[in-house]
Amino acid sequence: MTIEKIVNGSVLTMNIGGRLDTTTAPELEAAIDASLAGIEELTLDLEALEYVSSAGLRVILKAQKIMNAQGEMKLIHVNETIMEVFDITGFVDILTIE
Amino acid sequence: MNLKDRMIVDTYRKRRNSYVAMGDAAHQRLESLIKESGIEIFGIEHRVKSESSLIGKLNLRGEGFHKLEDLTDILGARIICYFADDVDRVGKLIEQAFDVDHKRSKDKRALIRVDSFGYLSVHYICALPHDAGYPDDICGIYFEIQVRTILQHTWAAINHDMGYKSEFGVPRVVGRELSRIAGLLELADDEFVRVRNTMHAYTSEIREKIANNTAHDVLIDTLSLQEYVATNSRMTEFMAKLAEISGAEISEISPEPYIHQLKWLKKQTLGDLSQMLEDNWELALALAKHSLEAAELDILSSNVGLRFLCRAELYNKKYTEEQAAEFLKMSFNDEARAARQAAHLFRTCNSLTE
Known part of the structure; x- marks a missing residue:
């Protein structure tokens, strides 16, 4: 999995690529934990993300919870496979997907 | 500045880092306390008084202070609640977790005249307790924790921004307007508590109807x-x-x-x-x-x-x-x-x- 961070003041974009599964989810969680202080707008660009498991979904939901308290979060360039995961689990309702 | 005040400022310079550490510790303690209690609040903030602000205060009212410890607002923290009745709930938590000097603490709500409206806030003069694992140099030093609602805070902040730190010196015409607004916000605070209680009662009613299988006509919300x-x-x-x-x-x-x-x-x-x-x-x-x-x-x-x-x-x-x-x-x-x-x-x- 690859994570690229672009910070512009209180705006953070994270480009996430590869597979977000049980082995790589802790890496994304650590990156999010280390990066969200002072961030008011978080964008997760999932264009290069091929797969997300429950573990990855939990990390995304954790980020959403943090950003609910301090700003907003959106997901962009979500492919059909990953959209299906958000949809069938019912979490599409609380994620902002553009 | 007289010698006494210069010594106070000198002590402040030497102890400023301790006050900063005390502020961080008090803030974290308050955060844990509030989180464990489940009370939802708007926010917690704190600040260490700047040297210029200290000098200003000594110039205005220095005769009342003989040493730095006499000033209880070198460190100030503030908890802003959503609801008026949470102010007392938070107050009880502060009394459990800090050493509170009740003699110097002030409940401005109780001090205001029955026929007037104005600043409402509860000021606790507190210290970090010695037996809670904090370094000795930040325990036992008194600071102020203010607890107020978000509407009380709005009024106080605007009042302060307009240059009125106390009721003295406020032009009569402005004073009356500010009192009216304070009264309006006090009513609004009471109404918010009432609305919240109505919501709780409605939730209990719905829960009972669902449990008794009598919720067929309940509208979906x-x-x-x-x-x-x-x-x-x-x-x-x-x-x-x-x-x-x-x-x-x-x-x-x-x-x-x-x-x-x-x-x-x-x-x-x-x-x-x-x-x-x-x-x-x-x-x-x-x-x-x-x-x-x-x-x-x-x-x-x-x-x-x-x-x-x-x-x-x-x-x-x-x-x-x-x-x-x-x-x-x-x-x-x-x-x-x-x-x-x-x-x-x-x-x-x-x-x-x-």
Whole structure:
């Protein structure tokens, strides 16, 4: 999995690529934990993300919870496979997907 | 500046870092305290008084202070609550977790005259306790914690911004206007408490009706829908079956997005929803198994039951594919995606019901 961070003041974009599964989810969680202080707008660009498991979904939901308290979060360039995961689990309702 | 005041400033310079450390420790202590209590608050803030502000205060009122410790606002913290009755609840927590100097603490609400309106806040003069694991140099030094509501804070902040730190010197015409606004905000604070209590009473009433199976005529809103999903026995049975498919845990989220979707499907009451559950139980469960069995997803939202029930309703009640796409656009906000999902849904339902 690859994570690229672009910070512009209180705006953070994270480009996430590869597979977000049980082995790589802790890496994304650590990156999010280390990066969200002072961030008011978080964008997760999932264009290069091929797969997300429950573990990855939990990390995304954790980020959403943090950003609910301090700003907003959106997901962009979500492919059909990953959209299906958000949809069938019912979490599409609380994620902002553009 | 006289010698006494110069010595106070000198002591402040030497001890400033201790006050900064004390501020951080007090802030964290307050955060943990509030989090454990479950009381929702607007925020906690703190600051260490600047040297220039200290000098200003000594110049104005220095005769009252003989040493730095006489000034209890070198460190100031503030807890801003949403509701007026939470101010006292938070106050009790402060009394449990800090050493409080009751003689110097002030409840401005009790001090204000019965026939006037103005600054309302509770000021606790506190110190970090010696037996809580903090370094000795930051214990036993008194500082101020103010507790107020968000509306009281708004009034105080604007008052302060306009240059009026106390009632003395406020022009009469301005003073009267500020009093009127303080009165208005005090009423608003009381009304917010009343509204919150009304909401709690409504939630209890709905819960009881659902438990007694007398909730058929209850209109669907965020509260009633949340209670229904969490406590209606047939709905919780349905959710348990969904969770069983992949051994998933259910994560509670607000069902608010489904208010609009259920209204689209002409479901107005919890009775309508119960009927929808019974009408679509089999197909909804089959759709869920079809989607979730192979996916190995061990976390589902508490809205997942409503999701599959709505989709089963679209098929069973013979909505057209175009209508289904219009419905699904409420979830996806993307016409093309909604159309694809509608086509996929109908294909899947056809295969499951053959």
